[in-house]
Amino acid sequence: MTTMQARIVHKVMGRLRWTTRVLGLVLAVAVRPALAAAPAQIPDTIEQRLKTCTVCHGAHGRAGNDGYYPSIGGKPGAYLYHQLVNFRDGRRHYPTMVYLTSNLTDAYLHEIADYFAAQNLAIERTEAPTVGPEVLARGEQLVRNGDPGRKVPACVACHDSSLGGVLPATPGLVGLPHDYLFAQLANWRSGARKALPPDCMAEITKRLAPDDLRAVAVWLSLQHASPDARPAAKLEQVPPMECGSTTP
DSSP, X not given: OOHHHHHHHHHHHHHHHHHHHHHHHHHHHHHHHHHHHSOOOOOOOHHHHTHHHHHHHOGGGOOOSSSSSOOOTTSOHHHHHHHHHHHHHTSSOOHHHHHHHTTOOXXXXXXXXXXXXXXXXXXXXXXXXXXXXXXXXXXXXXHHTOBGGGTBOOHHHHHOTTSSOBTTTBOOOTTOOHHHHHHHHHHHHHTSSOOSSSOHHHHHHHTSOHHHXXXXXXXXXXXXXXXXXXXXXXXXXXXXXXXXXXXX
């Protein structure tokens, strides 16, 4: 091979190496976005779909001790379903829940409710404001005995003596934070929260003073029960008033 031929071969090989490098860079740039854009394989399970719910209500519906979001695990399925419908149809007004339920079908709301109803009842005691013994005594009186003079039934008359709720649609009251309990009672009383008639909670709360509602909320938030508790199959006795059963 002459010196001229050697120079030509060297130049050709150099260009080949340069072309190979350029092609490698082009391929890398072209392939990288495709790899980055490849969707992650997310399992289509009810647990995965309901992560939106558990952000606030906690894993398996057991909310943390943040003072507001209620635990929903183990609540009666019919109760949970009706609350989801109430948010969707405008009888309850918490903006996040209204937005999340706005386009969901009855069938899917049933699926959500049944999932959380099948979880263990979330009944851990939560924090409550410090109050005097007279406030706690008034709260316990209303919960256990009601106020016959005002035609107010005891909470246990509808929510069971365990306060764990009653199938198919009466919720438990233990394990709920004070702020949530007081807000809901106040909403019933003001008309901000509604149910299909007969709207018993609206009637009952209107017969009580705001201080009574606060006493009930504080006393209930301090109660706890066994982790294996479940909603009762039926009421022990008929509540002693015409509008005596909780409604959806």
